[in-house]
Amino acid sequence: MxxxxxxxxxxxxxxxxxxxxxxxxxxxxxxxxxxxxxxxxxxxxxxxxxxxxxxxxxxxxxxxxxxxxxxxxxxxxxxxxxxxxxxxxxxxxxxxxxxxxxxxxxxxxxxxxxxxxxxxxxxxxxxxxxxxxxxxxxxxxxxxxxxxxxxxxxxxxxxxxxxxxxxxxxAVYGDYLVFSKADEDRIMLNIGGIANFTFLPGDLDAGKVFSTDVGPGNTLMDQFIQLHKPGKYYDEDADMARSGTLNQALLVALVNEKFFKIDFPKTTGPELFNLSYLETAQKASNTLNLSKEDVMATLCHFSAYGIIDAIKRTVKSSAMPKILMSGGGMHNPLLVSLLRQALPKANFTTTDELQINPDxxxxxxxxxxxxxxxxxxxxxxxxxxxxxxxxxxxxxxxx
The missing domain is CATH 3.30.420.40 (ATPase, nucleotide binding domain)
Structure with a gap:
């Protein structure tokens, strides 16, 4: 041999x-x-x-x-x-x-x-x-x-x-093996360039487990700040986003994408969610002259929208699963606050609780x-x- x-x-x-x-x-x-x-x-x-x-x-x-x-x-x-x-x-x-x-x-x-x-x-x-x-x-x-x-x-x-x-x-394969817990529904939410999560049912039925992309996590925000703030790779502490204001017209244009209507599981990437996608949405909403801060704030709300919508579509009862976060987006205070506000019944924590550094x-x-x-x-x-x-x-x- x-x-x-x-x-x-x-x-x-x-x-x-x-x-x-x-x-x-x-x-x-x-x-x-x-x-x-x-x-x-x-x-x-x-x-x-x-x-x-x-x-x-x-x-x-x-x-x-x-x-x-x-x-x-x-x-x-x-x-x-x-x-x-x-x-x-x-x-x-x-x-x-x-x-x-x-x-x-x-x-x-x-x-x-x-x-x-x-x-x-x-x-x-x-x-x-x-x-x-x-x-x-x-x-x-x-x-x-x-x-x-x-x-x-x-x-x-x-x-x-x-x-x-x-x-x-x-993620579904590893998440199911080591992060499932009997009698506790869990969502393993990873907010990287693209946001995705794994749903782990408390009855441990592998047939119900799925992992799916849900939309942009950091990718659009990162691309935008790299374009307008050379030398910066991300919006640290959401400084730019928090100094801006949500523009509802731009948000409506951003979420008008068939990806969000496709059933789970599904996958996507920066091939779709990129600066050209943003420009198209700004043209459609007549917001090309929007301040950089307002654009960044709206992009953060857009990332939150995909996550919130997907979790609500997954959870059919009033009992919200425990949501364990990982990935760079968990360090964005505005994004996390938007998730908490929209899902007040959810118990948000990180994989530190499971002795795994979320990064x-x-x-x-x-x-x-x-x-x-x-x-x-x-x-x-x-x-x-x-x-x-x-x-x-x-x-x-x-x-």
Whole structure:
């Protein structure tokens, strides 16, 4: 037997594995690196976050990636070269994190890499009947595996697509395993570039579990401030948004989009919710001369609208589930206050309550996906469109 396959077999047979989960989202502020101890698999899964760090991207590297991000006419040569470069940069960041933590790389069983999404194209967005759901993440896993010397699992979203899903969101798989609680309905709300949540019923029926995108989280606000405030990447403490006023006409134009009427689960991205989308809404509402502060305030209300509407459509009774937040948007005080005002019966908290740093949650989820691929079996979520019962991730060997 190939020695690398033998090693993989031995790792899969362990009851406890050390897995590094990686996440780089649409904000492209840096690479989230989570060192996780994963015990068992399936419903018996236990995860402990041992170490976490976000290593920021250098400005020139970020600009390089943004030059091809979410662009239909991206330079194909640049895409090809960045596929390799991102893998190498991420590998260097992993080695840097391990050195900072004083952790021997030989103690790590596997790396779980999400990669960098550069284009997301579900049928609901591209609208071409002759083409399937599609998505593309780059940052070659072979480069990560060879440079770190650690077996790497990556490209998780492709199996989801192949099995009938839209490639996102994938949180449902990890959320169900480790965050479900008997007799307590939960919503695991992640407010990243795109806002999404997983609904976890208290009766633990996997057939009722689903994860869905609900609309823009930070992406439109981030894009807007980056355009008008060079050097800033987000509206820190909602300073600009809180100094402005909601414009109702612009909000009505922003929410006039078929995505919000599509049933769950569904997925979207900056390919739809971008500055062109905002400009179209401003033209339709005759608000092109609106102050930057009022636009930002309205964009924050727009993000809140998608989340609030989706939660209300999910919860059919007066008993509101516990809502556990994660992602960068949970640090936006205006956005969170709008959610609390609209959902006064909800108990809002964060995944800190579950001993998972909310900023690390997405990276931890990919570690869990890798753990299931190695040691678990597909969880039966029922025969439902968009929630295929599969294990995900391609395996790259370092030798």
């Amino acid at each position: 190939n020695s690398q396959i033998q090693k993989l077999y031995e790792i899969a047979g362990k009851t406890e594995r050390l897995i590094i989960g990686l996440m780089s989202g649409t904000s492209m502020d840096g690479l989230d690196i989570a060192l996780c101890k994963c015990k068992n698999s399936g419903p018996e899964t236990q995860v402990e976050l041992l170490k976490f760090i976000t290593i920021p991207y250098q400005d020139d590297f970020r600009a390089d990636v943004k030059s091809i991000f979410s662009k239909r006419d991206a330079d194909l040569e640049k895409v090809t070269m960045l596929n390799e470069k991102i893998g190498l940069v991420h590998a260097d960041m992993i080695l840097e994190a391990l050195q900072t933590w004083k952790v021997d790389k030989n103690s790590i069983d596997v790396i779980a890499s999400h990669g960098q999404t550069i284009f997301h194209a579900p049928k609901s967005l591209h609208g071409k009947a002759e083409y399937p759901n599609a998505t593309l993440q780059i940052g070659d896993a072979d480069h990560i595996a060879v440079k770190t010397g650690i077996i790497t699992l990556a490209d998780f979203r492709q199996k989801h697509l192949a099995a009938g899903g839209e490639g996102a969101p994938l 690390a949650k997405e990276a931890v989820l990919f570690a869990l996906l890798a753990n299931e691929t190695l040691a678990g079996n597909p969880i039966n979520f029922g025969d439902r469109e968009g929630v295929p019962s599969v294990c995900m991730g391609k395996i790259s060997l370092p030798k």
